[in-house]
Amino acid sequence: MYTEIVAAIQSTKTAIDLVKSANGLSNYSELLTAVTTVQIKLTDAIASELASQEKQAALTERVRELEKQLAEIEGWNTQIQRxxxxxxxxxxxxxxxxxxxxxxxxxxxxxxxxxxxxxxxxxxxxxxxxxxxxxxxxxxxxxxxxxxxxxxxxxxxx
Ligand SMILES: [Zn+2]
Structure with missing residues (x-):
């Protein structure tokens, strides 16, 4: 996820540099390419972030299930030791x-x-x-x- 965001930021810098160095419309197509690259990378970063959030939610749910199972086993062991x-x-x-x-x-x-x-x-x-x-x-x-x-x-x- 961080890799995609870093890449998007770097692309933004490239786009800004192009705007700064633009002395006319001659760099327009380069600028458009750079902006499109930034958009694609940001979209990737957002998608990656969403996937990461889903993964995190799934992992949190799994941890909760395992904690519940562990508590059940511990409860059972305590009971059966009697x-x-x-x-x-x-x-x-x-x-x-x-x-x-x-x-x-x-x-x-x-x-x-x-x-x-x-x-x-x-x-x-x-x-x-x-x-x-x-x-x-x-x-x-x-x-x-x-x-x-x-x-x-x-x-x-x-
Ligand atoms: Zn029985």
């Missing part, structure tokens, strides 16, 4: 809230598949399962026998 992978007696896995990181929230688990997709889905209890309402999967947290044991207070005592 959880650790937990294995239920059935072998099923879920992310459980770490001790001391509750922030006044009740104990809960997050769906592993959803966390892998950077989605926070709190598993809802559903009998001996924990259900993910996002990916519609059931995580078996207790074996059927353990559930009977808990419900009836004794081993298969129903």
């Amino acid at each position: 959880y650790s992978l937990f294995q239920f007696p059935t072998g099923a896995l879920a992310y459980g809230l770490k001790q001391g990181r509750e922030n006044e929230e009740p104990m809960h688990y997050l769906c592993v598949s959803c966390v892998d997709k950077k989605q926070k889905s709190t598993l809802q209890p559903h009998g001996r399962f924990l259900k993910c309402t996002v990916c519609k999967i059931d995580i078996t947290t207790q074996s059927a026998q353990a559930l009977n044991l808990n419900r009836n207070g004794g081993w298969m005592s129903r």
Whole structure:
């Protein structure tokens, strides 16, 4: 952009010099050529300036998008650091809230598949399962026998 403006200014100087040295109409065609050159160079400079402004606006927008993405990633990392992978007696896995990181929230688990997709889905209890309402999967947290044991207070005592 600056190159074009400098070139336009130099052409203007040439045109002014021609006017100064003009002793009649003999230099008219040279002068006209010089003025036309100045006009073309100024037009180029303006076009270049406009393109530069567009480029700058696009870059500013890109920076804003990246800052937003970065803030989202940082926010996600902060949230997910409160959880650790937990294995239920059935072998099923879920992310459980770490001790001391509750922030006044009740104990809960997050769906592993959803966390892998950077989605926070709190598993809802559903009998001996924990259900993910996002990916519609059931995580078996207790074996059927353990559930009977808990419900009836004794081993298969129903
Ligand atoms: Zn899920």
